[in-house]
Amino acid sequence: MNKFAISALLFTSILYSQSNDQQMLKNIYSLSLTNSKCYPWLDDLSNKIGSRMSGSVGAEKGVAYVKAQLETLGLDKVYLQEVMVPKWVRGEKETAYFFDNKTKVSIPICALGGSIATSKNGLTAEVIEVHSLKELETLGIDKVKGKIVFYNRPFEAANIDAFKSYGGCVDQRYSGAEKAAKMGAVATIVRSMGFRLDDFPHTGAQSYGDLPRDKYIPTAAISTNAAELLSKKLKENKGLKFFMKLSCENLGEVLSYNVIGEITGSEHPEKIMIVGGHLDSWDLADGSHDDGAGVVQSMEVLELFKKLNYKPKNTIRAVLFMNEEFGGRGGRKYEELSKQNKENHIFALESDAGGFSPRGFSFECNATNFQKVTNWKYLFEPYLIHQFFIGHTGSDIEHLTSAKIVKAGLIPDSQRYFDYHHAANDTFDAVNKRELELGAATMASLMYLFDQYGID
Amino acid sequence: MNKFAISALLFTSILYSQSNDQQMLKNIYSLSLTNSKCYPWLDDLSNKIGSRMSGSVGAEKGVAYVKAQLETLGLDKVYLQEVMVPKWVRGEKETAYFFDNKTKVSIPICALGGSIATSKNGLTAEVIEVHSLKELETLGIDKVKGKIVFYNRPFEAANIDAFKSYGGCVDQRYSGAEKAAKMGAVATIVRSMGFRLDDFPHTGAQSYGDLPRDKYIPTAAISTNAAELLSKKLKENKGLKFFMKLSCENLGEVLSYNVIGEITGSEHPEKIMIVGGHLDSWDLADGSHDDGAGVVQSMEVLELFKKLNYKPKNTIRAVLFMNEEFGGRGGRKYEELSKQNKENHIFALESDAGGFSPRGFSFECNATNFQKVTNWKYLFEPYLIHQFFIGHTGSDIEHLTSAKIVKAGLIPDSQRYFDYHHAANDTFDAVNKRELELGAATMASLMYLFDQYGID
Incomplete structure (x- = not known):
């Protein structure tokens, strides 16, 4: 077979497999x-x-x-x-609320995977809002001790890829409890991972990292609407007391x-x-x-x-x-x-x-x-x-x-x-x-x- | 300025406008x-x-x-x-039904835009199912006269572009009444324009074309689920009688x-x-x-x-x-x-x-x-x-x-x-x-x- 014929055959075979693949x-x-x-x-x-x-x-x-x-x-x-x-297991459906003056405001909340429960009667504490793990660290123990840490950094809306925004926020959910527990917080709540303002709390994995078991604190997500509201109300009343009750259990x-x-x-x-x-x-x-x-x-x-x-x-x-x-x-x-x-x-x-x-x-x-x-x-x-x-x-x-x-x-x-x-x-x-x-x-x-x- | 400098300037200017546009x-x-x-x-x-x-x-x-x-x-x-x-105007919500043995089966239906009404008491007739305007023509007037023509060609699911499937079906909605009226039909119903099997009838424009006004017939869409059901029931009972009532009006x-x-x-x-x-x-x-x-x-x-x-x-x-x-x-x-x-x-x-x-x-x-x-x-x-x-x-x-x-x-x-x-x-x-x-x-x-x- 001459060079020409080989080329032609090769070309035909490429075309053939192309059209085979297309088909x-x-x-x-x-x-x-x-x-x-x-x-x-x-x-x-x-x-x-x-x-x-x-x-x-x-x-x-x-x-x-x-x-x-x-x-x-x-x-x-x-x-x-x-x-x-x-x-x-999640146990009973979680509840959370605070009082706005004398009006009880219920908060859509769900425990994060692996969280421990609160006590049977729930937990009430003041809330400290932060927007990153780093911001929490810089606050110092005195401002965090005895409080519920509220992670409220929202998804970056300008990203085209939604997963990039998730990646930019999920450390608050995954490691928020671990970091806050180390600084004496009694619980954490995190703004749900999503762009949309709505009433669905989004659960997800979290890790207590290398914390000893007796240092674990309850951790939960609240809906994006609730996060916006809570943030607003905290500006009006820094002493606002937040109640939450989780019944989840590791089995x-x-x-x-x-x-x-x-x-x-x-x-x-x-x-x-x-x-x-x-x-x-x-x-x-x-x-x-x-x-x-x-x-x-x-x-x-x-x-x-x-x-x-x-x-x-x-x-x-x-x-x-x-x-x-x-x-x-x-x-x-x-x-x-x-x-x-x-x-x-x-x-x-x-x-x-x-x-x-x-x-x-x-x-x-x-x-x-x-x-x-x-x-x-x-x-x-x-x-x-x-x-x-x-x-x-x-x-x-x-x-x-x-x-x-x-x-x-x-x-x-x-x-x-x-x-x-x-x-x-x-x-x-x-x-x-x-x-x-x-x-x-x-x-x-x-x-x-x-x-x-x-x-x- | 030498050729080199001009090229460089041109290149810089292209880069500059590129980066301007990107920004x-x-x-x-x-x-x-x-x-x-x-x-x-x-x-x-x-x-x-x-x-x-x-x-x-x-x-x-x-x-x-x-x-x-x-x-x-x-x-x-x-x-x-x-x-x-x-x-x-649509007027009263449309109704349609047929009897399956003695069970009344209600059909989600809506008049097409521009349709005339049925008489106040509605209209009952046998149904003839077709899958194209062409199929209707080949049937001949005898098989169509006095009947409700039911256009039931579904969207082609294999198309990647949904608009291509719409384009391949919408003649049934747009010209269905005109063609059926010319063959003596008393009304037309058309399968809704969509892939999904659900209970929503989809309205849309239709045209009586060059029909004289006294030849206009009522025309409506039924949901895709209803179209599937009606087609099945027509196979069991060719004499099935379909009732429909439209109250729409051109003003x-x-x-x-x-x-x-x-x-x-x-x-x-x-x-x-x-x-x-x-x-x-x-x-x-x-x-x-x-x-x-x-x-x-x-x-x-x-x-x-x-x-x-x-x-x-x-x-x-x-x-x-x-x-x-x-x-x-x-x-x-x-x-x-x-x-x-x-x-x-x-x-x-x-x-x-x-x-x-x-x-x-x-x-x-x-x-x-x-x-x-x-x-x-x-x-x-x-x-x-x-x-x-x-x-x-x-x-x-x-x-x-x-x-x-x-x-x-x-x-x-x-x-x-x-x-x-x-x-x-x-x-x-x-x-x-x-x-x-x-x-x-x-x-x-x-x-x-x-x-x-x-x-x-």
Whole structure:
């Protein structure tokens, strides 16, 4: 064959695979939008099972449901991975109030995950408002001792990416109690993590850090409207007394599970690609966006491949992680067992940023692989997928590290996410069917491309 | 000056204007997200005024409100443009039902805009289901005469752009009655225009075309759930009798207004750039997405320029058009007067696709101007604006034509739009503050760039 013919053949073959890939993506998106299961799965998970807090009955029902559904897909393997998770219960609904002159003002409040309770009769104290952990430190112990510390730094509205605003505020929630306890505070309350002014308190993880157990103090979130009001009233009356009552309790550890479904690779069964989300939610709602969406989208990737009769070269696993919200035990356990079994993970994709219109992917990978992905951008253009950047991918896949692995996170439109995140309104009706399905198709498309072309 | 120095100067000047533009866009977006009026304006328009059907009291209140708000902005001119609009009223809430064996099944139904009423006692007839105007024709008069024609072609779910699916179905709503009347049908019902299966009937414009007035037949939309159910029941019982009662009425024409606010150009006052949306809505809801969003975003463009102390070179007008939904009289009147006054419009931008996360713009312009716009893409990238394409821009600016004008339409994410479009749930709570504000900033940015660099 002459040079000319080789070039022509090469060119034809590139064109052929391009048009093959274009056709495959078209098939994936069309099938997802017309005949996929992710939306009815989410309906079941949200409306039949409901909240799936680690260690709760709901979480166990979620495990059973997801396993049973995976078993209907004709996969090569479906199995559970045992993992011990911390169990924390909210107890009675929390109450909080203060008096504005003689009018009692009730405050929407919820304990943060892992918080201890107040005494049975609640706790009353003066409030000191701060806007950062640093500001608290500079105040000095005298001004903090015996008080409730109120963290009230709002989300930075000028950021385009809502997660950047979350990142800029969440230290108040995560470490606020630890820092305040060290300075003699009796409790902390934090402005809920979100842009919107509304009446939903948003829970979330917090850590007492290295505090000895007898120094723990109760910690809770109040709604953004309540934070605005309290701040205003504190300006009028510095001596304002705030009452709060939490009944939550840490109940040790219980057995739970990661759920895994697998299509074994036809050419490289030893090379593993995973797609996942987390099966646990907070207890205040069914967690349809966080992360019911990621769970059903990950399952949908396998369903789409089966329905399209696509036989992956590499082993493809959907991993539904337990306990992302309150300890991250599922992710760690998966990684631990993967090391034990000397598994070779080449790719991991997580969806844990809501079921909104997909916009792209974040990546953790080397420059060569990022270039490879960038070359695929044109394939995603018809589906309005346009963001490809290096950044955080997912907490559940955080622990999976190797020199060669490529990790990715689905990036949906972020504007509405913190209207629902960890709050009582994170429910099924907040998820749009098509946006969810487009997300699943976008994930399946990236899985397909990495399966076809490998990583470098 | 030597060649080298000239190149260096030119390069510096390009860099300087690039960084100027980048800074201006940053200022626009930051201000819009932190201190803009569009969201409280929409709150007023939606919750204090409510629906603004052409010719209604609500529409006149909308005119007065928008004019008053524009007058607070320190513009150079604020004025009204008289326009005669058709007035149509829905009358009593519509009813429809059929009997499934002996069980009465109520059907969510609403008259289409401009429909005549049924008789006072309603109308009962057998139903013939079709999926296109063409299918109706091929049936022949015998099968249609005396019946209610039921148009039931659903939205094509595989399309990525929701407007494409709308475009593929809306002939059933717009021309369905005309075509069916010509074949002797007594009424028509149409499946609501939307992907989602729910219980909201969606109204919208329809036309009897060239039918003589005494041949008009009543025409209405039923919810998507009802359409699915009716179709199923018709398969079981072809003789099923459907009852419907409409009380709507055409009441001739009344005087209304376009509202215009203007910043006069500092260098080229005779060159006019407009930004607009339509002030009228349907009567079933307050039309927060369609098109309250476009109205307040257009007003916001002027507010942002004033607050940023930006003095446009060209004259910039916000035009809030009347009667887009039901006749398009405002757009036509604006164009007519613009011709009479020999005005020179160089640019027109419309927002009439909902207040969702902005994704880009459609353009109607020549290739040179489109290339110009494409060169600005990088400026929009930080704001996740990525769609720039040639396509339909807006119905209100449709009539503005000249060889040179550039027209643009804001393109928000389309997935949720038809969940609300022309239905009772198109209300304020369906609009996210940040998505609305990002849209306004995106519009202001494009207006700024065309004002700076003109059109070719």
